Amino acid sequence: MAKINSKNLVCKTLTGFEKSLGFVPPQVSVLAYHSISNNKSIVDIDLKTFQKQIDFLKKNFQFVNIDEVFEYVEGKREFVHPVVAITFDDGYKTVFENAFPILEKNNIPASIFVLSDPKHADRNSLENNNPFMTVAQIKKLHSKGWAVGCHSATHPEFADPNLDFKREIFNAKKTLESSLAVKMNFYVYPKGVYSEKIIDQVKKAKFKGAFSFQAGDVSKSSNHFAIPRIPVDWTHSQEQFEAFFTNWGLKYLQTKKITEGRYL
Numbered sequence: 001m002a003k004i005n006s007k008n009l010v011c012k013t014l015t016g017f018e019k020s021l022g023f024v025p026p027q028v029s030v031l032a033y034h035s036i037s038n039n040k041s042i043v044d045i046d047l048k049t050f051q052k053q054i055d056f057l058k059k060n061f062q063f064v065n066i067d068e069v070f071e072y073v074e075g076k077r078e079f080v081h082p083v084v085a086i087t088f089d090d091g092y093k094t095v096f097e098n099a100f101p102i103l104e105k106n107n108i109p110a111s112i113f114v115l116s117d118p119k120h121a122d123r124n125s126l127e128n129n130n131p132f133m134t135v136a137q138i139k140k141l142h143s144k145g146w147a148v149g150c151h152s153a154t155h156p157e158f159a160d161p162n163l164d165f166k167r168e169i170f171n172a173k174k175t176l177e178s179s180l181a182v183k184m185n186f187y188v189y190p191k192g193v194y195s196e197k198i199i200d201q202v203k204k205a206k207f208k209g210a211f212s213f214q215a216g217d218v219s220k221s222s223n224h225f226a227i228p229r230i231p232v233d234w235t236h237s238q239e240q241f242e243a244f245f246t247n248w249g250l251k252y253l254q255t256k257k258i259t260e261g262r263y264l
């Protein structure tokens with residue numbers, strides 16, 4: 001049973017109240033996950049919690065991938081029902097081993113943002129030592145309909161003024177495209193850190209768009225290079241998770257900075 005705390009209670013109340021008034025909920029949401037396992041690392045959500053979240057999403061949404069979300073932002077696609085896109089950052093092996101079977105069983109497409117040089121990943125920046133997927137595993141997910149995007153070469157601190165753009169944006173794209181034989185259309189900034197200068201480099205590298213960690217619903221006025229995503233982590237109760245998909249719940253959680261967890 002979920003811990004009763006004031007945050008959960010507010011979420012539950014707001015969610016119920018908004019529903020009873022018949023407000024139109026956010027129509028397009030993108031969720032940002034990292035790792036699904038029972039290992040209890042900083043990036044993990046346990047399997048039981050993930051399954052419960054998927055059960056809720058299945059009841060309320062249709063699932064889309066990031067290409068469809070981007071077409072919507074561009075004004076090239078409409079959705080009849082509320083939709084959600086599930087994304088995973090960093091490319092952890094647990095996504096292949098634990099999340100993939102659950103999602104495949106439910107026919108849910110997902111998207112992953114991976115590193116082009118995981119062997120040299122900045123483990124200080126990632127704050128964990130979880131193993132990454134192999135190229136073969138990423139290819140397998142892509143063959144099953146998963147979208148694959150770029151999340152830098154080594155996941156360095158993007159706030160570093162000496163950041164190597166060439167390695168982390170331009171070469172990362174080229175390397176992934178040649179090793180996976182998949183076009184890299186979208187970028188995710190490590191830890192969600194970006195600036196005008198960084199966006200400019202991502203544009204120059206010919207990415208079509210990029211996703212952020214700014215929680216919010218996606219709209220046709222979303223910045224193509226900072227499309228909102230809602231970060232989900234182990235600190236979220238089911239009440240808080242469900243509140244992400246209401247206007248008032250989302251606003252409330254935004255004022256509470258969404259979570260005490262970490263965005264990597």
Ligand SMILES: [Zn+2]
Nearest residue numbers: 089090191264
């Ligand atoms: Zn990351």
